[in-house]
Each structure stands twice: as C-alpha cells, then as structure tokens.
Amino acid sequence: MAKVLVTNSQLTCAHAPLTVRSSAALTVNGNPVLLVTDFRAATFACTTVTPAGGPCKKLLPFTAGVSTVLKVGGQPVVLATAAALTDASAANAGKFTVVDAAQTILDAK
Structure with a gap:
C-alpha cells in the first residue's frame, strides 16, 4: 500500500517543482486526488537546459505507482511510489519525483 497523491503533494522533475491540477470528486483533507490523466496537463517550472535542447516540458508514461484498485471516474489514482x-x-536523467505525498489518510495499491 502507498499514499495516494493529492493536488498539494510536492512533486518535481528532478530540477524544479511540478504542478498538477485535478477536479477529481474524491478528496483528502479538501485536496482532490491526482489521476493519471491529470498529469497530461502538468505544469513544469523547470528551466534547466539539457543537452537534448531544453528543459523538462512533459511527463512520459508512468512505469510504476499507478493504482490497480482505486479509480475515480474510471481513471486510476497516482501513488507516492x-x-x-x-x-x-x-x-539528463530527469525523473519525476514525489517529495511528499502531503497526506497520511488514504492508501491504495
């Protein structure tokens, strides 16, 4: 089991903060949970120029940490893992990093 991410979770692209908005009906302490589809519109504050030609602009598909049991509106929630x-x-080995899930109430697998 792992903590479910919410809109006030601290996330980075390894260089700078990442902001993800959600309008999911499920909330924890008043903060909507983050769904896989929410990350399509994530906002990167990254300004690190890489040899590939620029800063991080988008997240590639998740390789881990997507719930297999908890879904909201048919979309899986994203976990602290x-x-x-x-x-x-x-x-530059830029990776999505969960710094803090920002909640201790809701777990999922």
Whole structure:
C-alpha cells in the first residue's frame, strides 16, 4: 500500500517543482486526488537546459505507482511510489519525483 497523491503533494522533475491540477470528486483533507490523466496537463517550472535542447516540458508514461484498485471516474489514482521519466530524461536523467505525498489518510495499491 502507498499514499495516494493529492493536488498539494510536492512533486518535481528532478530540477524544479511540478504542478498538477485535478477536479477529481474524491478528496483528502479538501485536496482532490491526482489521476493519471491529470498529469497530461502538468505544469513544469523547470528551466534547466539539457543537452537534448531544453528543459523538462512533459511527463512520459508512468512505469510504476499507478493504482490497480482505486479509480475515480474510471481513471486510476497516482501513488507516492509513482515513477516516470520526463521528455528531457535521455540527456539528463530527469525523473519525476514525489517529495511528499502531503497526506497520511488514504492508501491504495
């Protein structure tokens, strides 16, 4: 079991904060949970220029940390164990990182 991520979770692209918004009906302490589809519109504050030509701009598909049991509106929630690369990963090992799930109430697998 792992903590479910919410909108105030602390997330980074390994260089800078990552902001993800959600309008999921399920909330924890008033903060909507984050769904896999929410990450398509994530906002990167990354300004690190990589040898590949620029900063991280988008997240590639998750390789871990997507719930297999908890879904909201048919979309799986994302867990604190989430792993993914960014579009700048090939050049600089840019990785999606969960710094803090920002909640201790809701777990899922």
